[in-house]
Amino acid sequence: MLHRFALRYNLNVVLPDKNGKYFWILGKLYQNTHRKIIPVAKDEEYNILAVDTFYNKHIYEQLIPINPFFLAIFREPVERYISYLFYQSDTCAILNQKKKTNPYIFHDYTGETPPILNDFSFNENIMNVSRFTERMDNEFDMIMVTEYFDQSLILLKRKLCWNFQDIIYITSNKNLEDAGYALSPADRQNIISHFKNDLIFYEHFKSKLFTEMSKLGVGFLEELHHFKMVLKLVKDYCTFVKKGDESLVIPESMWNQPFIVDPFECYIMRLNELPLVRILQKRQHELYNERSTKY
Numbered sequence: 001m002l003h004r005f006a007l008r009y010n011l012n013v014v015l016p017d018k019n020g021k022y023f024w025i026l027g028k029l030y031q032n033t034h035r036k037i038i039p040v041a042k043d044e045e046y047n048i049l050a051v052d053t054f055y056n057k058h059i060y061e062q063l064i065p066i067n068p069f070f071l072a073i074f075r076e077p078v079e080r081y082i083s084y085l086f087y088q089s090d091t092c093a094i095l096n097q098k099k100k101t102n103p104y105i106f107h108d109y110t111g112e113t114p115p116i117l118n119d120f121s122f123n124e125n126i127m128n129v130s131r132f133t134e135r136m137d138n139e140f141d142m143i144m145v146t147e148y149f150d151q152s153l154i155l156l157k158r159k160l161c162w163n164f165q166d167i168i169y170i171t172s173n174k175n176l177e178d179a180g181y182a183l184s185p186a187d188r189q190n191i192i193s194h195f196k197n198d199l200i201f202y203e204h205f206k207s208k209l210f211t212e213m214s215k216l217g218v219g220f221l222e223e224l225h226h227f228k229m230v231l232k233l234v235k236d237y238c239t240f241v242k243k244g245d246e247s248l249v250i251p252e253s254m255w256n257q258p259f260i261v262d263p264f265e266c267y268i269m270r271l272n273e274l275p276l277v278r279i280l281q282k283r284q285h286e287l288y289n290e291r292s293t294k295y
Contacts, residue, residue: 001167007268012046014050024277029053037063071143071144080113081191085113104183116198117197148206155213247263
């Protein structure tokens with residue numbers, strides 16, 4: 001979504017300047033990170049950083065120094081654990097084999113997954129999780145909650161003064177292979193016991209999201225309902241659209257300006273992260289070369 005926003009408005013994006021394995025990942029950020037990314041033209045700044053990195057506020061602010069908006073998303077730890085295991089080919093094969101004899105495939109299963117707080121550079125030897133959560137609450141402008149994605153998007157739209165066109169999406173990364181299993185209360189509790197810090201963090205920002213939504217009243221719910229109807233129109237159009245078809249026109253409402261969705265927009269929305277990063281890398285090189293010739 002953020003990368004589509006960058007494409008639409010021709011923004012400069014922080015992207016790894018590399019090919020090969022993990023070309024879409026920056027990972028840990030260091031003082032020399034600027035040497036590993038596609039440059040911007042003289043007197044220009046980066047506008048968006050939305051590739052995989054480990055949180056480093058100092059480097060982020062060096063890369064995007066002008067009023068950066070810190071945004072993250074956090075998933076419920078048990079759901080994230082299950083999704084991660086099905087995403088990995090080796091553990092996915094094990095789980096699919098177990099499903100053939102017993103749907104309770106996570107009974108006594110302890111497949112290794114890294115805590116999501118690792119991405120936030122959390123180190124419990126330096127700071128306890130409560131203090132760390134408070135610190136992240138102060139440093140981030142918003143942490144979205146995956147299980148309340150549409151609600152989070154409406155809040156994000158309001159915070160950034162965006163339009164519906166900026167937050168529409170088509171679900172394309174749904175892992176269908178994790179269907180057909182069951183999870184008992186004991187299994188769930190066993191998984192949670194491995195991710196206690198993640199759960200504390202998750203519950204804090206879920207509670208914060210609920211508090212913000214409750215303050216916005218009925219108007220927020222009405223906007224959310226309208227947004228879901230727009231998403232349905234977009235999904236139906238993009239599911240059956242063909243090249244050369246007319247664009248879908250989303251009419252004006254009290255929550256959005258009118259906008260169009262064309263076949264190319266559908267194509268971009270269907271792309272997963274890797275091909276979209278490839279498109280952006282090519283475009284960022286072109287922007288740099290084009291704008292550098294002006295100086």
